[in-house]
Amino acid sequence: MIRILIDSGIDQNDYMKKSYEYDFLPLSVIINEKDYLDQVEISLEEVHDHMKDEIMPKTSQVSPKTIIDTLDACRERGEDVIYITIYSQFSGTYQVAQSTVEVYKKEYPDMNIAVIDSKGGSGGGALLALQAMEMAKRNEDFGTIVAQTIENTEHVKYHFTLNNLKWLVKGGRLPKVAGAAGDVLNIKPYLSVNETGIYLKKLVRGQDRIYKRMIKDVQKGVDGFQDQLVTISHVGDIESARKLESMVKEALPDVTTQIFDIGAVLAAHLGIGGAGVFYFDKKPQNYMYIED
Numbered sequence: 001m002i003r004i005l006i007d008s009g010i011d012q013n014d015y016m017k018k019s020y021e022y023d024f025l026p027l028s029v030i031i032n033e034k035d036y037l038d039q040v041e042i043s044l045e046e047v048h049d050h051m052k053d054e055i056m057p058k059t060s061q062v063s064p065k066t067i068i069d070t071l072d073a074c075r076e077r078g079e080d081v082i083y084i085t086i087y088s089q090f091s092g093t094y095q096v097a098q099s100t101v102e103v104y105k106k107e108y109p110d111m112n113i114a115v116i117d118s119k120g121g122s123g124g125g126a127l128l129a130l131q132a133m134e135m136a137k138r139n140e141d142f143g144t145i146v147a148q149t150i151e152n153t154e155h156v157k158y159h160f161t162l163n164n165l166k167w168l169v170k171g172g173r174l175p176k177v178a179g180a181a182g183d184v185l186n187i188k189p190y191l192s193v194n195e196t197g198i199y200l201k202k203l204v205r206g207q208d209r210i211y212k213r214m215i216k217d218v219q220k221g222v223d224g225f226q227d228q229l230v231t232i233s234h235v236g237d238i239e240s241a242r243k244l245e246s247m248v249k250e251a252l253p254d255v256t257t258q259i260f261d262i263g264a265v266l267a268a269h270l271g272i273g274g275a276g277v278f279y280f281d282k283k284p285q286n287y288m289y290i291e292d
Contacts, residue, residue: 009086
């Protein structure tokens with residue numbers, strides 16, 4: 001048996017929780033100098049409440065003990081492990097996991113363990129996780145799942161925006177003057193992910209315009225792979241997520257969609273109202289069609 005592990009950088013929804021057996025490794029969320037284990041000691045809604053009070057949460061990586069305890073439980077069940085982590089540009093979790101697993105495998109060399117950098121996370125990470133979970137559910141072998149997941153990380157595309165520029169300013173990604181002017185002019189940031197992390201593609205005036213631009217790019221980006229699952233993630237703004245979902249389905253009638261809540265770790269960087277669309281730019285060799 002193969003167990004898929006994810007952490008706070010990978011979005012979840014009810015479908016994932018009900019359809020698959022997997023383990024969740026929480027990062028810590030730090031609010032007012034106090035540490036909370038994400039979704040264990042603090043809920044996503046509580047994190048959102050603090051953010052609405054203008055408190056910007058900080059985060060820290062998964063602890064080695066959490067990783068070891070999870071590996072021990074999997075080993076006792078006779079399971080091999082594939083851990084899909086938050087992007088190494090967002091957190092030191094991938095490096096910690098790699099180091100921890102390297103030591104662990106010296107003691108338990110017969111256990112297959114792979115740590116895979118999602119090279120993104122959020123709804124894109126959810127696409128990777130769903131594919132890996134479905135492959136494991138269908139009893140694909142360990143090597144196939146690992147190789148396909150690594151390949152998949154190179155082909156997930158990220159398009160997202162924020163409700164305002166405040167959190168980019170708070171996070172130091174935008175000067176205060178530019179942020180203030182942008183909010184007055186109703187300017188929205190168009191963001192994506194590359195080898196350096198989150199980057200600003202451009203600024204677009206008005207929510208409708210930026211959504212139309214995102215959908216145009218998604219429509220172009222999926223190329224010939226138009227019957228895939230597209231994920232939409234949001235930070236406390238289900239209405240925006242549903243609007244994006246409707247626009248995706250109108251532009252690409254053959255796709256299926258799922259909506260996810262962006263986890264606390266990435267929500268802390270994006271702010272309330274952030275929303276994004278995620279998809280593959282080519283069909284994976286071992287693509288799993290997800291039944292919803």
